Amino acid sequence: MSVIYLDNNATTKVHPEVFQAMEPYLRDEFGNPSTGYDLGKRSNEAINKAREQVSSFLNANEEEIVFTSCGTESDNAAIYSALNAKTEKRHIVTTSVEHSAVILFAKSMMPNIEITELGVNSDGVIDLNELENAIRKDTALVTIMWANNETGICQPIHEAAKIVQAKNTLFHTDAVNAAGKINIDTNKSPIDFLSISGHKFHAPKGIGALFVRSGSPFSPFLIGGGQENGKRAGTEAVAQIVGLGKAAELAQQRISSNGTEKLASLRDRLEKNIFKKIEGAHHNGCQKRRLPNTSHLSFENVDAGDLLILTNEKGLCIASGSACSTGKREPSRIMKAMGYDDERAMSSVRLSVSSMNTEKEIDEASEIIVSCVKKIRSLRPKDAGPVIFAS
Structure with missing residues (x-):
């Protein structure tokens, strides 16, 4: 059975050209980039x-790019x-x-930090006036996700960054799910830190990057050797870094060739x-402010867990809008933050396409979803709980 993959906000398939670029550094070009002989020098090059x-991809300077292991590390490092820049400021x-x-x-690393969480409306978007009022004299950082990984809703990052700059405060955005889908230009917004992760746009897992604007404070999160110009210790994962670079180049080419419109x-x-x-299918969040690849839908009288079981059995990979753990x-x-009730939240799924999907796959996927929704509804009394199919 062939697989149709529509969970590209979770991870993406490594692009063939990315794999091809990486392969030499997994075989013969294995030199440590910190060494002085030719084998190591080629890795450094x-x-x-x-x-x-990557700097071209973000319209940044090369010295503003720090390679990391993932988006999480990039977020943590920012x-x-x-917080280390001005220790008297303990508010985020x-x-x-x-x-x-x-x-x-x-919360876990610095328990004395006070955190203000801005709410969102039913569209999933923050209130810029609320943001401005939330920033205090002791605010060390404002950090706002560019695009939500679940709903795909994009925040007004450019406007937010300008508000934060006017308050003389540092600004970070987690752009992990935005990168590769929409154009990101760090010269258009006064962003201090920006996080990306390669596996979200057809690079391998285990590699990310943090943009650190020139002049913005930076404290190394990993201490040891002088790699990454002293900003991140540890021998560089050359093959993964090469993969990230190639994926960034390809993403930039796609976006400049109407790639965003093609995803939409x-x-x-x-x-x-x-x-x-x-009938009874609904969009969740603002349709006009979402990523071009992301559809977050809810289906009346359908439990998302049931839908995922059935679609998986038919070879379709999609994601639930609810968090599942053992039992x-x-x-x-x-969804709760957006004001939706439990029933709406538990009936929601995320469908996320990529440039590697085809129209044929899209049509087949929609037929699978339609048939599975109809099957669940036929077996589930109205307002009842999940059917719980055996996988």
């Missing part, structure tokens, strides 16, 4: 090229740096829909097929 590719402003890498790090076309085709055949299912905290 490969890292320099990747840094150039928060750590901001963030939102109620951030990735846990932001909030949990601040696939997403819209998927939604049109579904809404044409299913326990809870409504998505993102």
Whole structure:
């Protein structure tokens, strides 16, 4: 059975050109980039090229790019740096829909930090007036996710960054799910720190980057050797860095060639097929402020857990809008933050396409979703709990 993959906000398939670029550094070009002989020098040159590719991707300077292991490390490093910059400032402003890498790090590593979480409306968007009023004299950092990984809703990052700059406060954005889908230009906004992760746009897992604007304070999160110009210790993962660079180059090419519009076309085709055949289907969040690849939908009288079981059996990979753990299912905290009730939250799924999906896959996926929704509804009494299919 072939697999149709529509969970590209979770991770993406490594692009063939990315794999091809990485392969030599997994075989014969294995030199340590810190060594002085030619084998090591070639690895160092490969890292320099990747840094150039990533900086071009973000319209940044090469010295502003720090390679990390993932988006989580990038988020952690940005928060750590901001809090170390002025130790008398112990207040952070963030939102109620951030990735846990932001909030949990601040709470667990620095328990004396006060955190203000901005709410969002039913569209999933913050209030800029509330942001401005939340920033205090002791605010060390404002950190706001560019695009939510679950709903795809984009925050007004440019406007937020300007408000924060006017308050003489540092600004960080987690752009992990935005990168590769929409254009990101660090010269257009006064952003101090910006996080990305390669596996979200067809690079391998285990590699990310942190943009640190020139002049913004930075404290190394990992201490040891002088790698990454003294900003991150540890022997560089050359193959992964090369992969990130190539993926950034390809993403930049796609975006400049109407790639964003092509993603939106696939997403819209998927939604049109579904809404044409299913009553009681709803969008969650603002349709005009979402990523071009992301569709977050809820289906009346359908439990998302049941839907995922059935679609998986038919070879379709999608994601639930609810967090699942062993023996326990809870409504998505993102949906709850947007003001939706438990029933709406538990009936929600995320469909996220990529440039590697085809129209044929989109049409087949929509047929699978339609048939599975109809099957669940036929077996589930109205307002009842999940059917719980055996997988």
